[in-house]
Amino acid sequence: MATTVLHTADTRGNANHGWLNAFHSFSFANWYNPDRIQFGTLRVLNDDTIAGGMGFGTHPHNNMEIITIPFEGDLAHKDSMGNSSIIKSGDIQVMSAGSGIQHSEFNPNADQQTKLFQIWLFPNKKDVTPRYQQITLDQAAQKNNFAQILSPNAEDEGVWIHQDAWFYLADFDADFSKTYAIKKPGNGVYIMVISGTIMVDGQLLNTRDAIGITDFETLEITAKTAAKFLIMDIPMEM
The missing domain is CATH 2.60.120.10 (Jelly Rolls)
Incomplete structure (x- = not known):
């Protein structure tokens, strides 16, 4: 759970x-x-x-x-x-x-x-x-999508770092919903709302609210208003 x-x-x-x-x-x-x-x-x-x-x-x-x-x-x-x-x-x-x-x-x-x-x-x-x-960054790629902006791989979309982490920016229309799947077993996500209101795993988040979630495979993210948010998919172990 x-x-x-x-x-x-x-x-x-x-x-x-x-x-x-x-x-x-x-x-x-x-x-x-x-x-x-x-x-x-x-x-x-x-x-x-x-x-x-x-x-x-x-x-x-x-x-x-x-x-x-x-x-x-x-x-x-x-x-x-x-x-x-x-x-x-x-x-x-x-x-x-x-x-x-x-x-x-x-x-x-x-x-x-x-x-x-x-x-x-x-x-x-x-x-x-x-x-x-x-x-x-490609702003258009963020519309109703999880646009990758960071990864561990130099050949992938976005910048790369020395960590098994993936970052995504999203710009959802009101009432749009999309399922997020964890990138690597054992990772967790930390989601920060840049603007607007979203629902993540049953939790309502407003502008600049954040939630950290571990021990999951997929999450449903729904925009209650037009909303922009950042997903950070990161290792939980050092």
Whole structure:
């Protein structure tokens, strides 16, 4: 029988620094909740709004797969691998921090805020050579579909990471329903609603609510309103 954990939007941690308004699904920085350390290999899901012209100065990471998905505005990225790019709404970026990287992230637009999810997954290999990848997603592919945006395989659709994980973005019309099948035995899913209202395995989820589900093979996901959501299919064991 499926096991679920519900994380409603109002139970997330929040740090509003003025230039940054961050909501944390899992313990992060000064917000600590012993019941919200991680979900399987998913360690961080931050829902960030960055004010115009502001951002994160150069800082280090290692042995983490870091995925950034902007939903509004742009993010300027620079790193110690020599990459310098603008990540736009509709893009996805991944960094395998591996043996160690340093990077900075700024909102390059003075007159527009940037909204994004930043997600950290523990890798299945340590101290790999750091790598960077960024692509523009096919928005049309998400309409009434689970559009794959991340996988463990470089030849598959989307970006790839050092973990047996698959991410999907979906943009459902109201009343549309589709069955999701787990990608790998032993994996679980963590589903975050970006906008709208959906029903997952009998649980109603509103904007920025999330649910983690394990011990299942298929799930029925139904949009109660027009809705966008992110599915993260991830190993539960480190």
